[in-house]
Amino acid sequence: MPTADGMSYAPKGKPAPVCQEGDFVFAAVGLDHGHIYGMCNGLTEAGGRLKWAYDPDPAKTAALAASFPGVQVARSEDEVLEDPGVQLVAGAAVPADHAALGMRVMAHGKDYFTDKPALTTLDQLAQARLAVESTGRKYAVYYSERVHVESAVLAGRLVREGALGRVLQVIGLGPHRANLASRPPWFFERERYGGILCDLGSHQVEQFLWFTGNSDARVVGSQVANYAHKDRPGLEDFGDCHLVGENGATGYFRVDWFTPDGLSGWGDGRTFILGTLGYMELRKYLNVGTPDGGNHIYLVDAGGEHHLSVSRQVGYPFFGELILDCLERTERAMPQAHTFKAAELCVVAEQEANRTE
Amino acid sequence: MPTADGMSYAPKGKPAPVCQEGDFVFAAVGLDHGHIYGMCNGLTEAGGRLKWAYDPDPAKTAALAASFPGVQVARSEDEVLEDPGVQLVAGAAVPADHAALGMRVMAHGKDYFTDKPALTTLDQLAQARLAVESTGRKYAVYYSERVHVESAVLAGRLVREGALGRVLQVIGLGPHRANLASRPPWFFERERYGGILCDLGSHQVEQFLWFTGNSDARVVGSQVANYAHKDRPGLEDFGDCHLVGENGATGYFRVDWFTPDGLSGWGDGRTFILGTLGYMELRKYLNVGTPDGGNHIYLVDAGGEHHLSVSRQVGYPFFGELILDCLERTERAMPQAHTFKAAELCVVAEQEANRTE
Numbered sequence: 001m002p003t004a005d006g007m008s009y010a011p012k013g014k015p016a017p018v019c020q021e022g023d024f025v026f027a028a029v030g031l032d033h034g035h036i037y038g039m040c041n042g043l044t045e046a047g048g049r050l051k052w053a054y055d056p057d058p059a060k061t062a063a064l065a066a067s068f069p070g071v072q073v074a075r076s077e078d079e080v081l082e083d084p085g086v087q088l089v090a091g092a093a094v095p096a097d098h099a100a101l102g103m104r105v106m107a108h109g110k111d112y113f114t115d116k117p118a119l120t121t122l123d124q125l126a127q128a129r130l131a132v133e134s135t136g137r138k139y140a141v142y143y144s145e146r147v148h149v150e151s152a153v154l155a156g157r158l159v160r161e162g163a164l165g166r167v168l169q170v171i172g173l174g175p176h177r178a179n180l181a182s183r184p185p186w187f188f189e190r191e192r193y194g195g196i197l198c199d200l201g202s203h204q205v206e207q208f209l210w211f212t213g214n215s216d217a218r219v220v221g222s223q224v225a226n227y228a229h230k231d232r233p234g235l236e237d238f239g240d241c242h243l244v245g246e247n248g249a250t251g252y253f254r255v256d257w258f259t260p261d262g263l264s265g266w267g268d269g270r271t272f273i274l275g276t277l278g279y280m281e282l283r284k285y286l287n288v289g290t291p292d293g294g295n296h297i298y299l300v301d302a303g304g305e306h307h308l309s310v311s312r313q314v315g316y317p318f319f320g321e322l323i324l325d326c327l328e329r330t331e332r333a334m335p336q337a338h339t340f341k342a343a344e345l346c347v348v349a350e351q352e353a354n355r356t357e
Numbered sequence: 358m359p360t361a362d363g364m365s366y367a368p369k370g371k372p373a374p375v376c377q378e379g380d381f382v383f384a385a386v387g388l389d390h391g392h393i394y395g396m397c398n399g400l401t402e403a404g405g406r407l408k409w410a411y412d413p414d415p416a417k418t419a420a421l422a423a424s425f426p427g428v429q430v431a432r433s434e435d436e437v438l439e440d441p442g443v444q445l446v447a448g449a450a451v452p453a454d455h456a457a458l459g460m461r462v463m464a465h466g467k468d469y470f471t472d473k474p475a476l477t478t479l480d481q482l483a484q485a486r487l488a489v490e491s492t493g494r495k496y497a498v499y500y501s502e503r504v505h506v507e508s509a510v511l512a513g514r515l516v517r518e519g520a521l522g523r524v525l526q527v528i529g530l531g532p533h534r535a536n537l538a539s540r541p542p543w544f545f546e547r548e549r550y551g552g553i554l555c556d557l558g559s560h561q562v563e564q565f566l567w568f569t570g571n572s573d574a575r576v577v578g579s580q581v582a583n584y585a586h587k588d589r590p591g592l593e594d595f596g597d598c599h600l601v602g603e604n605g606a607t608g609y610f611r612v613d614w615f616t617p618d619g620l621s622g623w624g625d626g627r628t629f630i631l632g633t634l635g636y637m638e639l640r641k642y643l644n645v646g647t648p649d650g651g652n653h654i655y656l657v658d659a660g661g662e663h664h665l666s667v668s669r670q671v672g673y674p675f676f677g678e679l680i681l682d683c684l685e686r687t688e689r690a691m692p693q694a695h696t697f698k699a700a701e702l703c704v705v706a707e708q709e710a711n712r713t714e
Contacts, residue, residue, distance in 0.1 A: 168584050223601060242580075242609070252528075258636070262662060
């Protein structure tokens with residue numbers, strides 16, 4: 001499942017339709033990041049029908065169409081937006097363009113589902129919040145490192161059920177393989193990808209809020225660096241951030257592009273969740289030094305040390321919940337306020353970061 | 358090796374004398390913390406002779422004497438300090454008293470080796486620095502979570518040899534079992550133990566400086582809390598700290614008293630060291646979810662994922678180096694400036710911490 005660089009990380013789960021064929025029709029517009037494949041996998045497994053694909057680059061459109069038989073190649077973005085049968089547009093444009101695409105989608109009366117990061121500036125956020133309010137449409141975000149990772153999905157459920165007591169802290173390690181040779185130009189342009197704390201950090205901020213049950217938080221401090229890629233001055237190869245939530249829980253995360261070539265996956269992603277009654281460690285994509293694959297939860301409580309290996313046992317309920325939310329105008333998958341708060345905090349962390357070398 | 362609460366953690370290694378019998382004579386004064394056993398083990402294995410034991414509490418003195426045959430029970434601290442044959446005094450007094458004991462020891466022309474934390478206030482630090490300068494004596498500190506942990510000793514060696522390239526970051530998790538019922542009164546008096554970032558955090562700050570090769574650093578932010586022990590208002594059960602070193606490397610650590618009863622040891626201590634060419638994870642006291650004991654290093658580099666299980670293979674060179682430093686007036690074990698810088702930063706982290714609930 002994990003791929004060489006994480007860019008085309010696109011988990012496949014079991015089909016678990018939440019609606020009848022044709023009840024939920026969506027389109028894919030803006031195919032710059034391989035995450036669009038995971039987004040489309042998730043929605044189609046949950047019963048959605050991918051009707052259109054469109055990107056200004058015909059090669060990207062053709063590649064996506066080849067992976068989803070029956071999808072139509074649109075001649076323009078407008079052709080998609082003006083199709084009244086399309087209920088939601090999924091997009092994985094360049095991060096700086098996420099918000100603008102979302103505004104166009106929502107202005108056409110459709111829900112929007114973008115790859116992370118939600119957006120890259122506080123101005124975009126203010127506009128997106130206003131547009132959601134004025135149109136009544138959704139601006140959903142693919143925080144894949146939680147919603148498309150079975151160990152993280154189960155961890156959220158266990159936390160909500162009280163397995164750890166009160167959650168006091170979340171630490172996240174989010175290393176990624178750089179694979180610089182295969183990256184598009186925008187990967188090296190800070191304004192375009194939004195900075196490492198906004199881009200990779202968005203996953204981490206979202207997990208902090210989700211696992212601690214916070215609806216707001218404060219950035220205590222954050223740092224970014226370009227330690228080892230001076231020939232790529234727009235690249236930030238390291239970032240970290242220290243948080244405190246309004247409920248008093250604390251958080252810290254590190255994101256980086258230093259996954260060594262010898263690692264068996266694109267990144268040794270970890271999450272540590274500390275509670276008053278126990279703690280959990282997630283080894284998300286691999287269990288370092290073992291051939292045991294990903295999705296390991298180590299849960300320690302009063303009863304002992306429990307190792308849960310949960311690949312192919314949990315599924316990805318986010319996508320079905322999102323479809324139902326769109327059909328029934330509910331907020332099962334992820335509250336809009338949470339989606340935007342995660343976006344706000346990672347943009348703030350990036351803007352206020354100390355730069356180190 | 359790990360004990361129920363970590364308070365009497367006292368590793369035993371193989372005898373590896375660096376001097377002849379009688380060349381290095383030391384005493385133990387101030388036996389409030391069980392770490393004194395580890396300190397005396399280390400020095401005697403390295404060839405030192407423990408001549409005297411003294412504590413105002415005769416029960417503590419008798420217990421130590423029973424563990425080290427041949428040791429004499431002193432009638433007073435002065436009896437020890439006035440013995441010209443004693444070259445070094447090891448002490449594990451209550452943290453707030455560490456510095457005062459050290460001043461008396463150094464004033465008597467002897468080297469001092471205290472349990473962590475080095476001291477608890479910046480005033481004490483200023484006095485200790487002056488006294489070291491004026492007497493020429495040593496004020497050494499038992500940062501046991503590095504110098505008395507084989508995986509950490511080997512990690513330091515590998516880092517110095519360049520196994521990770523440039524070290525960019527160190528993250529430390531330092532959970533400890535509370536065992537409140539067995540704790541002495543000073544454990545609940547913040548002024549006496551110095552606060553959690555000073556006490557438990559001192560290990561972590563020292564490791565950050567050591568593994569990153571920094572001689573100075575800045576506290577970016579720090580937090581302390583008493584989340585779950587409101588009936589013990591002087592207890593801090595959680596602390597965390599974000600650092601940046603003068604060489605640009607960053608650090609973060611968390612310390613806490615939330616080890617669950619079901620854990621097989623007193624704490625699931627971890628260290629993550631990220632470098633430009635690879636990273637290391639230390640699982641210091643146990644490998645959670647396995648029966649494999651402690652001292653595991655997972656080293657990932659261009660060549661693959663390497664699992665080193667190193668118990669009883671590395672030893673504890675710190676103690677022999679400290680003895681030689683005392684005999685030959687060198688700084689093999691740990692530079693005095695490093696010892697004091699770690700002390701300074703953990704006191705600053707504690708003083709400047711935001712309090713959360």
